[in-house]
Amino acid sequence: MGRKFHGMVIDKTQATEMAIVGNIFEILHVVGVNVPTAAEFKANFATTLGPLVYLPSGWDSRTQIDVGTHEFTHVDQFWTGEFKGDVGFGAGFGFAYLYLMEPEARVRAEQHAMRAQWELKHLAFGEPLPKPKDCAMILEHGYMLDASALKLAEDLAEVWLTEVYYGKVDTDTGAEAIRIVKALGIAD
Numbered sequence: 001m002g003r004k005f006h007g008m009v010i011d012k013t014q015a016t017e018m019a020i021v022g023n024i025f026e027i028l029h030v031v032g033v034n035v036p037t038a039a040e041f042k043a044n045f046a047t048t049l050g051p052l053v054y055l056p057s058g059w060d061s062r063t064q065i066d067v068g069t070h071e072f073t074h075v076d077q078f079w080t081g082e083f084k085g086d087v088g089f090g091a092g093f094g095f096a097y098l099y100l101m102e103p104e105a106r107v108r109a110e111q112h113a114m115r116a117q118w119e120l121k122h123l124a125f126g127e128p129l130p131k132p133k134d135c136a137m138i139l140e141h142g143y144m145l146d147a148s149a150l151k152l153a154e155d156l157a158e159v160w161l162t163e164v165y166y167g168k169v170d171t172d173t174g175a176e177a178i179r180i181v182k183a184l185g186i187a188d
Helices: 016-030 038-044 061-080 093-101 104-124 132-140 147-166 172-183
Strands: 008-011 047-049 051-057
Touching: 008 093, 016 038, 016 047, 047 061, 051 061, 061 093, 061 104, 061 172, 093 104, 104 132, 104 147, 132 147
Parallel strands: 008 051
Antiparallel strands: 047 051
16 A cells, blocks of 8 residues: 555654654643543554554554555545545645645545545445444544534545445545455455
């Protein structure tokens, strides 16, 4: 995934920059912002900054490829600024700016990455698809979204979940992840 999408995986627990972000999250959490604590951020959350994918250590290989598919979708979004078949965002720092500053952009980027992840999970591993509301509620903690943004997330999820249910692979990262797990013989 790293070679194809021009990104790199880094151990989150060893990265100084992630310790700094974790400390910022801890301060925000203490003052009541709905973000994870530093410990939760370090152990339970993958983070992508541009082409760098930070994964917590200790995750099994299945979790790494599952979450890695989601995160490499963000890497692809960073480089291209576009979603397949969609007029997207600006590439590079334009994408980063919109992701950070515009809730709708954040929702669209996250739902696109979630779709890639579920293309892999459902179509290669046979996992049952979640409900659209569940795909929205994942974004409730740590993404600083209001009720209208969460409703958009649910609406977008309803569309892509229906397409994935019928076998449609629409993301380059989902297609690549499925190709990799099939080549390795670990798909169902």
